[in-house]
Amino acid sequence: MGTLLLHTYKHMSCITFNRVFALIYTCAILALIYHHILTLLLLHSTTFISIVTTTSLLISDLILGVAWATTTSFRLRPILRKAYPENLEKVMDIKDFPAMDIFICTADPFKEPPMNVVNTALSLMAYDYPPEKMSVYVSDDGGSELTLFAFMEAAKFAKIWLPFCREHNIMDRCPEVYFRSDPHGSDDELQIIEEIKAMYENMKIRVENVVERGEVCPYYITNELQRQAFNQYRTPGFTRANHPTIIQVLIESAKEKDQNGQSMPNLIYVSRQKNKNAPHNFKAGALNSLLRVSSIMTNAPIVLTQDCDMCSNDPQTPKRALCYILDPSGQPELGYVQFPQRFSGLNKDDIYGGEVLRLFLANPVGMDGLQGPHYVGTGCFFLRRAFFGGPTSMVPPERQELRPDHVVEKPITAQPIIELAHYVARCNYENNTKWGFQIGFRYGSLVEDYFTGYKLQCEGWKSIFCHPSRPAFLGDAPFSLIDSMSQSKRWAIGHLEVFFSRYMPMFFGARYMGIVMGLCYAHNAFWPIWSIPITIYSFLPQLALLNGFYIFPKVTDWWFLLYVFLFLGAYAQDCYDFILFGSTYKRWWNDQRMWIIKGLSPYVFAFVEYTSKRLGIATEGFNVTSKVQDDEQSKRYDQGLMEFGVHSPMFIPLATASIVNLFALIIGIIRMSSIWSLDTLFVQLFIASFGVLNSWPVYEAMVLRKDKGRMHVKTIVISICLASALCVGASLAL
Ligand SMILES: O=c1ccn([C@@H]2O[C@H](COP(=O)(O)OP(=O)(O)O[C@H]3O[C@H](CO)[C@@H](O)[C@H](O)[C@H]3O)[C@@H](O)[C@H]2O)c(=O)[nH]1
Numbered sequence: 001m002g003t004l005l006l007h008t009y010k011h012m013s014c015i016t017f018n019r020v021f022a023l024i025y026t027c028a029i030l031a032l033i034y035h036h037i038l039t040l041l042l043l044h045s046t047t048f049i050s051i052v053t054t055t056s057l058l059i060s061d062l063i064l065g066v067a068w069a070t071t072t073s074f075r076l077r078p079i080l081r082k083a084y085p086e087n088l089e090k091v092m093d094i095k096d097f098p099a100m101d102i103f104i105c106t107a108d109p110f111k112e113p114p115m116n117v118v119n120t121a122l123s124l125m126a127y128d129y130p131p132e133k134m135s136v137y138v139s140d141d142g143g144s145e146l147t148l149f150a151f152m153e154a155a156k157f158a159k160i161w162l163p164f165c166r167e168h169n170i171m172d173r174c175p176e177v178y179f180r181s182d183p184h185g186s187d188d189e190l191q192i193i194e195e196i197k198a199m200y201e202n203m204k205i206r207v208e209n210v211v212e213r214g215e216v217c218p219y220y221i222t223n224e225l226q227r228q229a230f231n232q233y234r235t236p237g238f239t240r241a242n243h244p245t246i247i248q249v250l251i252e253s254a255k256e257k258d259q260n261g262q263s264m265p266n267l268i269y270v271s272r273q274k275n276k277n278a279p280h281n282f283k284a285g286a287l288n289s290l291l292r293v294s295s296i297m298t299n300a301p302i303v304l305t306q307d308c309d310m311c312s313n314d315p316q317t318p319k320r321a322l323c324y325i326l327d328p329s330g331q332p333e334l335g336y337v338q339f340p341q342r343f344s345g346l347n348k349d350d351i352y353g354g355e356v357l358r359l360f361l362a363n364p365v366g367m368d369g370l371q372g373p374h375y376v377g378t379g380c381f382f383l384r385r386a387f388f389g390g391p392t393s394m395v396p397p398e399r400q401e402l403r404p405d406h407v408v409e410k411p412i413t414a415q416p417i418i419e420l421a422h423y424v425a426r427c428n429y430e431n432n433t434k435w436g437f438q439i440g441f442r443y444g445s446l447v448e449d450y451f452t453g454y455k456l457q458c459e460g461w462k463s464i465f466c467h468p469s470r471p472a473f474l475g476d477a478p479f480s481l482i483d484s485m486s487q488s489k490r491w492a493i494g495h496l497e498v499f500f501s502r503y504m505p506m507f508f509g510a511r512y513m514g515i516v517m518g519l520c521y522a523h524n525a526f527w528p529i530w531s532i533p534i535t536i537y538s539f540l541p542q543l544a545l546l547n548g549f550y551i552f553p554k555v556t557d558w559w560f561l562l563y564v565f566l567f568l569g570a571y572a573q574d575c576y577d578f579i580l581f582g583s584t585y586k587r588w589w590n591d592q593r594m595w596i597i598k599g600l601s602p603y604v605f606a607f608v609e610y611t612s613k614r615l616g617i618a619t620e621g622f623n624v625t626s627k628v629q630d631d632e633q634s635k636r637y638d639q640g641l642m643e644f645g646v647h648s649p650m651f652i653p654l655a656t657a658s659i660v661n662l663f664a665l666i667i668g669i670i671r672m673s674s675i676w677s678l679d680t681l682f683v684q685l686f687i688a689s690f691g692v693l694n695s696w697p698v699y700e701a702m703v704l705r706k707d708k709g710r711m712h713v714k715t716i717v718i719s720i721c722l723a724s725a726l727c728v729g730a731s732l733a734l
């Protein structure tokens with residue numbers, strides 16, 4: 001083996017600078033806190049209002065300080081890795097490659113068009129990996145015959161698509177992406193491509209037709225087997241929330257060959273049993289049922305989880321993951337290899353910060369130098385063993401057939417196998433078992449990915465972040481402001497569930513993984529708390545400014561310099577990270593705006609929903625992000641316009657803050673020239689200007705735009721009323 005490396009890593013060059021800067025910045029934060037406490041103690045006019053403002057600022061800055069500390073934990077030891085998949089076959093016989101079970105989740109045929117799910121599946125089935133070693137399991141939480149129909153079509157098309165990809169060594173193995181890219185080649189090749197494209201388009205028309213009708217009409221059902229399959233959805237009382245398990249083996253690797261006579265991967269459709277009275281635990285529940293069904297049928301030692309909105313963008317990906325997993329000198333505690341979520345179709349300046357660069361790129365790189373990145377729900381290769389207790393303390397499942405070391409001896413379509421698979425996919429199968437708590441994906445948080453990765457790492461599993469320059473996966477990010485906000489709200493509720501549990505990362509995590517890893521995990525759990533300082537800074541200085549009430553140091557004061565340093569330091573470093581990870585200034589600017597927007601609205605709503613759930617007033621839900629978009633809306637998205645359109649309570653805090661900031665700035669400037677002096681109110685004037693600059697798209701949507709994405713009149717009226725009430729209220733109080 002000698003010189004044949006499977007992977008290497010290097011420290012990022014920014015480490016020393018980051019550490020020195022962290023030290024200086026920590027001192028600055030401490031100085032600020034000291035300043036606040038001093039002000040509080042030596043308050044000249046101890047009015048109720050001045051106590052409230054100083055305390056609010058103290059709390060805000062404490063929270064921002066903790067948030068900064070959690071962000072900094074990612075900057076202390078970032079590393080960059082490189083894998084050499086081309087060496088894998090040189091050090092190992094391809095026959096010895098491990099089997100791989102691939103899980104794809106879908107939950108709603110109308111929000112997640114079955115054609116997209118099919119594209120995801122085809123792109124993964126076409127991996128450069130021995131097909132007979134791969135099994136693709138599709139979990140359909142929508143319990144929909146439309147999805148099954150799409151996959152029956154996909155199974156036929158796969159017989160042509162997979163050999164075509166392999167023969168022509170195509171990189172884009174997601175058919176939709178490939179055909180859209182205007183493939184080129186010789187005349188003969190072009191003819192073949194045209195033929196395959198025609199087949200693809202034909203399949204697409206059939207599937208979309210069926211989805212539009214909302215049912216598979218008899219015309220499309222050509223044989224008895226298909227009729228039986230679809231009849232399962234047509235029993236009385238069948239709904240997506242109440243139905244028996246449906247498992248269909250669509251391709252059986254051992255029996256079927258592609259059109260060139262080569263092997264194909266297994267393709268299995270699973271819709272687990274649902275019952276209104278049994279909690280189904282959303283995606284975590286779906287994945288656990290797939291874990292069990294796949295144990296019974298194939299039990300591969302490697303499990304790849306994939307969302308239906310992420311296609312493979314590089315057929316070498318499994319080999320890259322294996323470079324780490326199979327490395328004989330690697331860590332024995334390696335539990336998973338995570339690839340980043342990258343997105344296609346973002347507009348140029350990424351108006352909604354859909355790239356989420358920090359979460360999906362910068363932070364995992366930072367954790368990679370520690371115990372490894374968090375799990376992000378998709379694009380992750382797990383060792384099946386990691387789901388059954390820590391590396392040295394196995395938690396055995398309740399049945400021998402579910403053990404990670406169990407060897408399947410029967411074909412996947414054998415009667416006992418199919419029966420057992422149905423049995424373990426039942427909705428009350430998990431009652432009185434360890435599933436979701438000590439085994440499998442973990443329940444209890446709407447961000448099951450974050451929570452599962454966190455729990456696995458606390459058990460002692462390590463992970464690795466693999467981000468090759470050609471993205472391994474490309475997917476969809478939310479295309480509209482409301483979708484982006486709903487996603488943030490769902491994530492924030494999930495994080496609050498972890499934050500207020502006994503697994504609070506700052507303590508529990510730090511105990512099991514050390515303080516820095518604990519802080520890394522605390523970073524996400526802390527997101528919703530940011531809403532407190534963001535809301536305070538969006539309103540308090542502005543309302544005070546309106547009344548000529550100063551709450552920050554004068555320009556001539558030494559403490560003023562501290563504020564300048566803290567603000568510029570944090571912003572510049574944030575921006576620097578963005579550029580370092582290959583983003584642009586404009587994208588950074590939009591991302592920081594989304595940070596404020598999230599703090600003002602979705603995170604606040606998350607608090608409300610979380611609390612009402614805890615009080616038993618409401619139940620939680622996993623609101624699936626819509627992956628469909630109408631043409632007009634998509635045009636506006638491409639132009640970089642912020643989409644409001646419908647009225648939503650979530651827009652109100654945002655619009656209200658925009659109005660208050662503008663109003664404060666105008667009055668501030670007018671009065672400044674006559675009555676007040678600039679040096680006492682400079683900081684507040686600056687904050688209001690900053691708010692106005694950030695609110696620009698909101699003003700546009702309120703008054704300047706005429707398109708359908710502009711702000712709804714109802715939203716505007718309510719926000720104006722609220723803003724006026726706030727201003728009047730403040731002037732009475734001050
Ligand atoms: O009851 C459910 C709900 C969702 N899903 C699937 O979960 C995936 C993610 O849902 P999506 O609406 O795309 O949510 P996102 O916010 O885009 O997903 C991010 O956040 C989720 C946690 O909130 C993680 O599970 C995802 O992996 C991560 O990409 C999709 O494939 C869904 O089909 C289910 O299988 N069952």
Ligand SMILES: [Mn+2]
Nearest residue numbers: 307309476625
């Ligand atoms: Mn998604």
